[in-house]
């Protein structure tokens with residue numbers, strides 16, 4: 001299983017936090033200190049220019065994936081302070097978590113990991129993260145077509161092309 005890290009900024013409602021639950025279930029390592037974020041891991045940053053893709057597999061394999069669990073209100077400010085080198089955003093996907101259901105791109109920490117592993121072709125690892133979260137199957141169901149297309153893309157440019165072609169149908 002790919003190593004998953006979460007820097008937890010303590011800004012959530014602990015009863016609804018997917019990160020803390022992932023930690024309790026042994027699915028991710030929770031970090032309380034931002035200086036402990038593994039410097040070479042893929043950092044899931046919604047504001048990063050480059051999208052995650054299958055090309056990231058060697059980094060993922062060696063250094064794992066990190067998410068930053070904070071309030072969406074504080075997210076932009078917090079990400080500006082983090083300067084690790086392998087920062088990646090996720091392409092257009094729709095959240096299915098109870099807090100942001102139906103919102104584009106504002107994924108929960110759990111959904112962000114599921115999407116990353118799916119797109120980088122760790123499909124079994126991605127699906128194994130769903131256990132323990134009642135609503136999480138819905139995330140796959142509503143995004144399955146896009147996730148499959150993103151997983152078949154060769155690099156982040158192709159992923160962005162797929163996203164833009166998909167979105168252009170609705171504009």
Ligand SMILES: C[S@@+](CC[C@H](N)C(=O)[O-])C[C@H]1O[C@@H](n2cnc3c(N)ncnc32)[C@H](O)[C@@H]1O
Pocket residue numbers: 012016017018019044045046047066067068069070071072075088089090091105106107108109110112
């Ligand atoms: C802002 S926190 C919200 C956490 C919330 N407490 C929870 O329980 O899920 C979600 C984190 O997931 C990752 N994430 C979510 N959507 C993303 C996207 N579109 N691109 C990249 N990372 C994303 C980021 O690390 C982000 O900081």
